[in-house]
């Protein structure tokens with residue numbers, strides 16, 4: 001139910017073919033669109049992937065991005081998810097110092113206050129996983145930094161409209177898939 | 188029918204109605220050339236440089252509205268197409284480029300003449316394909332043509348590995364509807380958009396229509412003329428919109444923009460309504476965006492939704508096909524008169540005629556403007572003219588009014604020198620019964636003059652007018668105006684163009700004074716082959732008016748009055 005007025009979140013259904021991510025990235029570079037994060041992954045349909053793109057609303061006109069994305073032939077549908085009720089999540093793996101009692105206690109307390117858990121712990125460092133809204137992840141990182149972050153990776157935001165707001169496509173590929181499974185894949 | 192990939196390429200092209208292709212062979216495309224002998228109904232034009240193939244396909248497409256086809260081999264063949272593809276992309280012309288690629292198993296190994304052509308052309312094509320299997324080949328070619336010619340047209344490239352050209356399958360042509368899931372060109376306006384637009388049109392006191400290339404590509408000339416006549420709205424044209432309506436029509440107020448007519452630019456700046464139809468508010472037509480047409484409401488109709496509100500914020504933006512949308516407007520357009528406004532424009536026009544156009548130098552000197560104006564006169568204004576880029580291009584736009592759509596062919600968006608001659612050859616292939624003139628500068632002509640040999644080998648007739656001023660004229664003009672006449676790298680040595688023509692067996696004539704021009708046109712017409720006419724013109728001519736890049740549209744530099752020179 002998040003609504004970040006300062007950020008636009010765009011979801012795009014794209015054909016699952018090599019080069020599609022390249023086309024989208026090339027578009028953003030060419031049109032000088034500033035992107036905060038871009039994630040891509042498969043959907044429950046093998047031939048469809050889904051991207052979530054987050055941009056800074058102050059610097060980038062979401063309509064411009066959408067009308068240009070729609071122009072890409074491999075982009076099937078685009079939606080401004082942040083204009084309606086939606087759920088969004090960002091996942092981070094944070095490697096934090098855990099070499100004394102104070103840091104270990106600090107971490108444990110932090111994980112109680114955030115949707116985070118320790119997924120690996122050793123004598124020197126622990127890895128904490130947090131999955132939450134982007135701003136919550138950021139709050140967590142800020143606090144963890146006080147303990148001492150040595151490594152960090154984030155997936156970038158994924159988002160989905162709530163309730164009956166469904167972004168899907170009926171499209172099925174028409175080109176027969178050849179024996180080596182290559183057809184319609186190697187574009 | 189068991190066919191090779193190479194044969195499938197030709198089968199698919201024939202089914203698209205293609206009967207001429209422009210190309211150049213090489214290793215990676217050789218199987219396709221080998222299969223050509225089975226298709227005598229297909230005419231292949233051997234160019235002298237792949238850039239020429241692309242421009243020819245482009246010229247063919249612009250003259251006919253059909254998809255032009257260029258073929259090249261992998262690596263250097265494909266990279267030579269790049270300028271032509273970018274030219275086509277910027278001016279939204281439908282072409283399909285077919286390139287050979289190294290065999291699939293060695294892709295990615297830096298094989299001989301391997302280049303990532305789909306990577307290179309990604310940002311300059313409407314779409315491109317690297318064919319992954321012979322099964323998908325016919326689908327891809329069909330899709331490529333469909334995408335190239337529909338919606339906002341553009342170049343599509345199909346890169347085909349050599350092994351796929353050689354492989355064989357049982358060929359069944361994919362009939363039926365083409366389904367490209369992510370491709371839905373808009374078609375028409377909503378009722379609300381029509382109502383909103385009509386309301387603005389109804390209220391306007393000082394309306395101007397801005398007509399662009401889209402009118403020609405959508406075939407909406409009739410509709411545009413009807414709209415303009417019924418509501419008495421004057422029409423300003425973009426460079427690529429020239430000929431969209433007969434330019435001698437009393438409501439046509441001329442070209443707009445950097446070298447547009449003063450009357451058009453003033454009208455745009457003072458208008459209270461702009462109706463932009465199939466144009467994209469390029470910086471060369473708007474000048475400074477902050478001061479552009481400050482008092483007007485704006486209606487923008489374009490086939491490409493991403494053009495709407497891109498450069499200029501509009502009040503009513505409609506993504507749709509122009510012919511369809513104007514037809515939606517027409518029933519609601521009331522007959523109007525804007526007599527005071529039209530008179531106002533007429534006054535600007537007279538002033539402009541006096542200052543910029545008629546007020547060219549007289550005496551016996553041969554100026555490019557006069558050469559082109561005489562060319563207009565002696566060809567009855569009926570020729571298809573294909574220009575190169577520079578002063579002569581702008582002079583053509585100013586001094587050669589066109590009466591029919593698609594009879595002025597020029598590289599507008601990219602401004603590609605070297606476009607003229609090959610595009611003229613392509614246009615002639617598309618319109619063999621028309622008189623085609625390539626109007627080129629001494630600079631741009633030398634970029635692609637190798638295509639003279641193509642014209643002769645093909646026995647095709649284009650008339651070439653070289654406007655030879657001994658300079659890279661347009662750059663020299665900028666140097667004169669903005670760099671205190673420091674003519675660095677613009678004076679230009681040229682070969683004896685007539686002797687050069689002789690070497691190709693091309694009949695030729697040199698014109699050094701105005702009284703030879705009629706004879707030169709007759710001379711050109713009297714030959715069945717390509718003819719070259721060199722106009723030796725004044726070296727330091729200026730194109731006026733001129734809006735300096737980024738300046739306000741009304742802040743034109745005008746031609747000094749006779750007594751001020």
Ligand SMILES: Cc1ncc(C[n+]2csc(CCOP(=O)(O)OP(=O)(O)O)c2C)c(N)n1
Nearest residue numbers: 577578579602604628629630631659660661
């Ligand atoms: C391929 C390319 N290179 C450079 C330019 C920059 N340019 C624009 S106009 C011009 C001069 C053209 O000279 P010429 O062909 O002699 O025509 P003129 O202006 O004298 O009529 C140049 C160099 C260009 N448009 N295209």
